Amino acid sequence: MKTFKVLAASMLALSVATLASASAVTQIRITGSTAFRKATHAAIINILNSPTAAWSGTASNVSGVSSAVFAGTLKSGPSAGQSVVFQVTWAGSTGGIQTVAQQSPVLTKAWLTTANTMSSISLSGTSVSPTFNGGTANATITETQPADVAMSDTFQGSSIFTGAGYATLVDSVVGVVPFRWVRSNAATNNGLTTSSNSSFASITNMTTLNAINLLNGGLPLSQFTGNPADSGIAVEVMGRDEDSGTRLVSFAEPGFGPQSTPLQYETTVGTGTLANVITALNPFHANTVLGISFPIGHSGYSGGGALVTELNRAIDPSLSTFTIGYLGRSDALTVTNGASLTYNGVAETSANIQNGTYTFWSYEHLMYKSSLSGVTKNASDLLATQIHDADAASVGELISNMQVGRTVEGGPVTFGNPFCAGFALTT
Secondary structure (H helix, E strand, O other), rough: HHHHHHHHHHHHHHHHHHHHHHOOOEEOOOOOOOOOOOHHHHHHHHOOOOOOOEEEOOOOOOOOEEEEEEEEEEEOOOOOOEEEEEEEEEHHHHHHHHHHOOOOOOOOOOEEEOOOOOOOEEEEEEOOEEEEEEOOOOOOOOOEEOEEEEEOOOOOHHOOOOOOOOOOEEEEEEEEEEEEEEEEEOOOOOEEEEEEEEHOOOOOOHHHHHHHHOOOOOOOHHHHHHHHHHHEEEEEEEEEOOOOOOOHHHHHHHOOOOOOOOOEEEEEOOOHEEEEEEEEEEEHHHHOOOOEEEEEOOHHHHHHHHHHHHHEEEEOOOOEEEEEEEEHHHHHOOOOOOOOEEEOOEOHHHHHHHHHOOOEEEEEEEOOOOOHHHHHHHHHHHHHHHHHOOOOHHHOOOOOOOEEOOOOOOOEEEEEOOOOOOOOOOO
């Protein structure tokens, strides 16, 4: 009888433990690049049963928000049926790599929790143009924890956060990120057309040499137009800060150097009758990013949206300087007062990227430490596969459609696809 009671008690304890394990909620925390946040949000929804979501801010949907939380159970994989919560907060690729890879001190970020009301969320449309339906824009409560996963527009080895003091991250290449050079608004605030803004508005192309000169401190408009009369008009670059993968790729692609020192500019915006008008351009102020101090002219805007705002502004006619910026495809499409430029005479289209004639692009990566395990690893791998197979199409190109490849940002684009059949995670 005693043996039976002990056995029954053991069986009950095992059942309770199994039930507790099955019902436990696993949190997966993702940070890094904004370039693939829309695709990542869509992929999270697609791998969950009965997903719910909430986010901070007043955005009407979760597509492009900075921080969000998703909950549900995993549809498939080794941890199918497991309850999970994905917490995401987006900033930049380089900072994402630093946050996950740095060994001491371990870095933390603030994450939204499920403490506020969440509501069901779904997707409609296609993987190329998904529509986000539902969710709740009311999440405000946060917790501070390390990150599990980094999304990045670059390889870890291209960043400064590699080698001694940094873990070598497991890297899954999940998509292709297209970038563009974008001309700013050529219009003056008084609506008058001058020879200067007419010449600037005629720019349609960026060459490799002009990109290098632009990043080195600018160049005369005549080097774009071929008109000697434009030699007294300056063209300067407005760009991103040191946290940005877009910056690294834009420096690497023309051969300027991913960690080289540029001279980037920022605007002064007027008031009164000149409200929202650019009244001056000066080298970007000294800045501290990712705990590192940078001198005047080195840094840039902290997000693509902030840069878009400046590129869209009208300019005071007294200025004889115009600007060009670099952006990911999604942000570039929102520069409605300027214009995207071809690169070395080739337009940024899916066909041109896939076949190798347009080379201003990089791979998107999902990275984590080799020590990641259990449900967190399984959920992260499931997410990587979903982005790779389907949802990368919403913001970039599917790896499976690429006829060409490269091994580093700005490196030669050669025939063949190194990350399709060989999708297995690598270190």
